[in-house]
Every structure is written in structure tokens, then in C-alpha cells.
Amino acid sequence: MGRSPCCEKAHTNKGAWTKEEDDRLISYIKAHGEGCWRSLPKSAGLLRCGKSCRLRWINYLRPDLKRGNFTEEEDELIIKLHSLLGNKWSLIAGRLPGRTDNEIKNYWNTHIRRKLLNRGIDPTTHRPLNEPPQEQPPPPPPPLSATTNTISFSTIKEEKQEMSITNTCKTMFICKEERNPVEERCPDLNLELRISPPCQQIRGVCFVCRLGLQNSKDCSCNNIIMGSGIGTSTANSNSGCDFLGIKSGVLDYRSLEMK
DNA sequence: AAAGACGACAACCGCGATACA
DNA sequence: TTGTATCGCGGTTGTCGTCTT
Numbered sequence: 001m002g003r004s005p006c007c008e009k010a011h012t013n014k015g016a017w018t019k020e021e022d023d024r025l026i027s028y029i030k031a032h033g034e035g036c037w038r039s040l041p042k043s044a045g046l047l048r049c050g051k052s053c054r055l056r057w058i059n060y061l062r063p064d065l066k067r068g069n070f071t072e073e074e075d076e077l078i079i080k081l082h083s084l085l086g087n088k089w090s091l092i093a094g095r096l097p098g099r100t101d102n103e104i105k106n107y108w109n110t111h112i113r114r115k116l117l118n119r120g121i122d123p124t125t126h127r128p129l130n131e132p133p134q135e136q137p138p139p140p141p142p143p144l145s146a147t148t149n150t151i152s153f154s155t156i157k158e159e160k161q162e163m164s165i166t167n168t169c170k171t172m173f174i175c176k177e178e179r180n181p182v183e184e185r186c187p188d189l190n191l192e193l194r195i196s197p198p199c200q201q202i203r204g205v206c207f208v209c210r211l212g213l214q215n216s217k218d219c220s221c222n223n224i225i226m227g228s229g230i231g232t233s234t235a236n237s238n239s240g241c242d243f244l245g246i247k248s249g250v251l252d253y254r255s256l257e258m259k
Numbered sequence: 260a261a262a263g264a265c266g267a268c269a270a271c272c273g274c275g276a277t278a279c280a
Numbered sequence: 281t282t283g284t285a286t287c288g289c290g291g292t293t294g295t296c297g298t299c300t301t
Binding site for chain 2: 016052
């Protein structure tokens with residue numbers, strides 16, 4: 001039953017990779033291809049965990065990697081993608097050829113985060129720091145045709161991820177605008193997903209409270225009552241209110257479009 | 260010049276999803 | 281159907297180089 005253990009940790013090297021280890025890994029993968037990470041170390045004569053080999057290959061040894069500084073265009077793309085996807089580094093990396101999730105994650109934490117803070121933007125929410133509470137609900141989003149951004153999800157893996165987002169949405173009462181069911185089967189579809197807090201933030205009670213989590217940090221109706229929240233919550237608006245601590249603006253997937 | 264602080268990034272760890280026996 | 285291994289991901293840590301005092 002099951003499989004044998006991933007690796008014998010007692011007999012594996014840890015820490016920085018040597019040139020010799022790199023060469024062994026590269027030549028083995030060139031000869032046999034990627035995959036079978038579990039058996040790769042033994043076959044390649046490496047005293048490494050398969051997991052470690054995979055990481056080393058994906059992040060540093062792959063021939064298609066683009067090394068060097070990020071361009072301004074890449075910076076802006078990362079920021080935009082992060083505002084849409086959050087810390088989904090692998091998805092973001094999928095949109096930046098030659099860049100890895102680990103590289104982007106490190107770059108985000110060391111450069112972009114600071115860059116956004118200098119701009120007065122919260123790197124987590126992508127909203128202005130110290131944003132004053134809004135008296136009025138945010139204006140309704142402009143017509144879709146005017147706002148749709150195009151993000152191409154080109155790999156099967158990413159499509160799978162998209163599906164998981166959709167499935168998650170369903171379990172979280174997230175509304176999906178099924179404007180054209182045919183598009184769902186098309187790889188070039190515009191998902192037109194809209195993630196909203198449960199439409200029923202009824203009578204000023206947020207979804208978190210409805211789950212019995214009153215006074216939770218995720219409670220947004222406190223914000224309404226106290227008038228001191230991030231300020232976008234309204235009892236009768238679907239747009240712009242917090243949902244489990246995540247801005248619906250951030251979760252507005254209507255702008256994701258499959259290519 | 261030395262020591263501590265800080266930044267950058269490579270690598271590890273833990274977890275969830277999935278595959279497999 | 282169930283238990284376990286594998287894979288892949290995101291968060292965190294460790295280490296090394298550079299800067300500042």
C-alpha cells in the first residue's frame with residue numbers, strides 16, 4: 001500500500017548546491033527529462049532529496065530562465081497580477097516568461113513591496129495607505145467592455161487553477177455571471193467571474209457574523225457599525241466591501257480573460 | 260578597519276491536493 | 281475505500297554580501 005518514503009533524510013545533503021551537483025542534475029535531466037523527482041537523485045547519483053532537486057532545477061538550472069534584473073514593465077505586470085491574484089506566485093510567474101515563482105516572490109518581498117509603500121500604496125490590498133473611510137459606496141463598476149483586462153492563462157496547469165478558483169467561488173457563495181455558457185468550454189474564454197461577498201450582507205450583518213464569528217478580525221459589519229472600517233463596506237452594496245478580510249475589488253475576477 | 264545592521268536571494272519546511280497501491 | 285507517498289505551492293529561514301557607523 002502507498003509508496004515508499006520520499007527520501008532517506010539521513011543520507012541527503014542540505015544547503016547550497018555545488019557546481020558538481022548542478023552538472024549532475026543538468027546532465028541527468030537533459031538525458032531523461034523532468035519528472036520522477038523521487039527516483040531522480042538516486043538515478044543521477046545525487047545525495048539530495050527529490051524535492052530539493054526539483055526546486056534547484058525549476059528555480060536555477062532550467063535553460064529557459066531569464067536571469068538578471070526585472071524590467072519596469074515586469075514590475076508593473078507583477079503589481080497588476082498581484083492585485084488580481086494575491087500571493088499566487090506560480091500563477092504570476094506563469095505570466096512572466098523566464099521568471100520563477102520563487103524569484104518573483106523574493107523580488108516582491110524585497111523590492112516591489114517597498115516600492116508600493118513609497119507610493120503610498122498598501123502592498124497587500126493595493127489600496128492607498130491610510131485610506132479614509134468612504135462616506136458613499138463606491139461607484140458601480142464601469143461597463144465590462146470598458147474595464148476588462150486581459151490575462152492569458154496558457155497552460156493546462158493554470159486552467160486547472162482557474163477551475164479551482166471557480167469551485168472555491170461556488171462554495172463561498174460567489175456569484176458567477178454565466179453570460180455565455182459556450183465560453184466555458186472554450187480555451188479563449190472570458191470567464192467574467194465576479195467574486196462578491198455573499199450578496200446577503202443582510203440587515204448589516206456580514207457573512208463572518210452569520211458564521212458565528214462575531215468580533216472576528218474578519219468581521220466587516222463592525223466597520224459599518226463603528227464607521228471605522230476600511231470604509232468600503234455597505235450593507236446594501238455588493239461592490240467594494242470586505243469579505244473575510246479580502247477586498248472584493250481584489251477578488252473581482254471579472255477581468256480575468258482566458259486566451 | 261571592525262562590527263553591526265540591513266538587504267538580497269537561495270534553500271528549506273510544512274501543508275494541501277492528488278495519485279497510487 | 282482507505283492509508284500513504286508524491287508533487288507543487290507559499291511561507292519562512294539561513295547565509296552571504298554590502299552598507300553604515
